[in-house]
């Protein structure tokens with residue numbers, strides 16, 4: 001596995017690969033890798049000759065300085081996992097390399113970002129779109145891999161790729177969970193034992209809500225039941241729970257035949273902010 005510390009090295013590496021007809025897959029991450037990430041690497045390996053993983057804790061997508069400071073960083077353990085998983089090149093730029101000057105780019109994803117993570121983390125998707133655009137320009141991958149745990153992020157990146165005519169396929173991979181249902185997430189490492197023990201409640205509540213959606217319980221009632229169910233838990237502070245159209249991400253007041261529903265939430269457990277979602281197909 002090659003280590004590529006600079007943008008120029010990444011560009012040269014992928015350009016050479018494309019010139020000899022290789023298919024290039026890109027897996028953007030912020031590191032502190034787990035099986036959710038490795039699934040993306042495996043999917044890339046199955047479809048591509050070159051699997052480029054980027055690890056970059058992108059400052060421009062953090063709306064909370066403490067969250068950025070405390071984001072788990074374990075570069076040696078990450079690198080040790082990636083070779084055996086099938087990564088052929090690891091891009092690990094510095095902040096100065098990615099942002100030689102402060103960026104002034106502004107994206108507006110309209111209704112897609114006025115809800116959920118976009119509404120609760122001002123500037124977050126601007127930072128995500130900025131860094132993902134840069135990665136797409138530098139690596140020019142044929143395929144780029146993202147996780148459905150970040151459902152809204154996938155929708156925004158699809159819009160970004162379409163609007164900017166990036167010639168690549170966005171591949172969304174399912175959410176990988178711990179045995180107790182907790183969605184794998186780098187931030188899980190920051191949970192203390194009590195918060196870790198409480199954390200599977202998030203998925204339990206979403207699973208119960210999904211059951212209600214399947215029975216036709218109205219969206220407002222589903223939301224209220226989820227809020228009610230988490231309220232007594234002293235370790236969990238719910239930030240939002242939403243019942244939304246899975247494609248447009250807009251909150252639903254009623255179900256529409258033939259349209260999938262996504263149930264999304266964000267919650268704080270002992271200072272750690274986690275998100276999760278489940279999708280209910282019609």
Ligand SMILES: Nc1ncnc2c1ncn2[C@@H]1O[C@H](COP(=O)(O)OP(=O)(O)OP(=O)(O)O)[C@@H](O)[C@H]1O
Pocket residue numbers: 028029030031035036037039040145146147148149150173174175176177183184185186187188
């Ligand atoms: N449990 C998971 N299952 C599938 N994909 C995942 C999972 N967790 C993260 N991913 C995907 O991995 C990519 C990199 O995510 P990232 O490095 O931010 O990790 P993370 O675990 O989501 O961390 P955090 O949510 O704490 O930032 C994203 O496309 C993300 O959706």
Ligand SMILES: CC(C)(CO)[C@@H](O)C(=O)[O-]
Pocket residue numbers: 028029030056058061128131132150153
């Ligand atoms: C896509 C991404 C790597 C951009 O920094 C990040 O938002 C993430 O890890 O999901």
Ligand code: BAL
Pocket residue numbers: 061062150
């Ligand atoms: N996986 C989402 C990246 C973030 O929370 O900033």
